[in-house]
Amino acid sequence: MKTYKHRLAVLALALSAGLAQAQQPLPQNEQADGIPVTRLSRLRAFTDDHQFEEQSKLQYSQLLKEAQQKDALVPASHPQVQRLRAIAQRIIPHATRWNPAAADWKWEVNLLNSDQVNAFCMPGGRIAFFSGILTKLNLTDDEVAMVVGHEIAHALREHSRKRAGASQLTSIATKVGGAALSAWLGIDPRLTDAGAGAVTQVLVMKYSRGDETESDLVGIDLAARAGYDPRAGVALWQKMGAINARQPLEFLSTHPSGDSRIADMNKSMPLVLPVYARTKGTTVAALPPYRTAPLPNKR
Helix, strand or coil, X not given: CHHHHHHHHHHHHHHHHHHHHHHCECCHHHCCCCCCCECCCHHHHHCCHHHHHHHHHHHHHHHHHHHHHCCCECCCCCHHHHHHHHHHHHXXXXXXXXXXXXXXXXXXXXXXXXXXXXXXXXXXXXXXXXXXXXXXXXXXXXXXXXXXXXXXHHHHCCHHHHXXXXXXXXXXXHHHHHHHXXXXXXXXHHHHHXXXXXXXXXXXXXXXXXXXXXXXXXXXXXXXXXXXXXXXXXXXXXXXXXXXXXXXXXXXXXXXXXXXXXXXXXXXXXXXXXXXXXXXXXXXXXXXXXXXXXXXXXX
């Protein structure tokens, strides 16, 4: 019994240390202005960096190959591809502020012809947009920059490695705790195993919601440094809300609600608006109101 308790305590301490490390700000002289930079999560240590990179490269290549076979890979000469790549190229130079390893990434930006309202960035800087997010939301360049910044942020903060490490660690911890509980209560270990699985799911979803919030804030920081209006992040999620009338409860979702995202971004505007204003050679007070493009009319 003491052995179970000791192992559980060690695992719990490791988990809490990983979460605390992810939120610990860097020394003041490394923060400058904007969103404060925090250290990457220690939970990444439970996964193989090289393995994640190789899997990312393989999956991205396979995706492009399949899209090309289906005539769904938009050619590089297309204006929308050129637009996406130009916006990304303005943002990428600021990526190393959030992860120095990004200086060595082989960045790619591609567009897939699909109605999905989605985009992603794989580890190593492999970005893909689905055309639906551009057409259904009628995104301005500033709003595209918010999407690019958000997706790049997931890769920069190594959220996929962090979630994999968190899932592995919490699974072990809850199983150890369940075994200890079943031995203490004298009940069928399968019952506590089922409870452990449920706890793991809730914890992993919580990490994922936290990752989404972090990516929102890192994304508006990256975009502001590249000269894109961070207020576009709020407009983006207002548009998202307009086309997503129904969504799951926030507590049981891997994504924060649109209202929560908007509130978090608005709280951080005093940090990023001065950065954006500086790129425009003006002051925050002199910035004009942000104007978005309307959603397309429904047919």
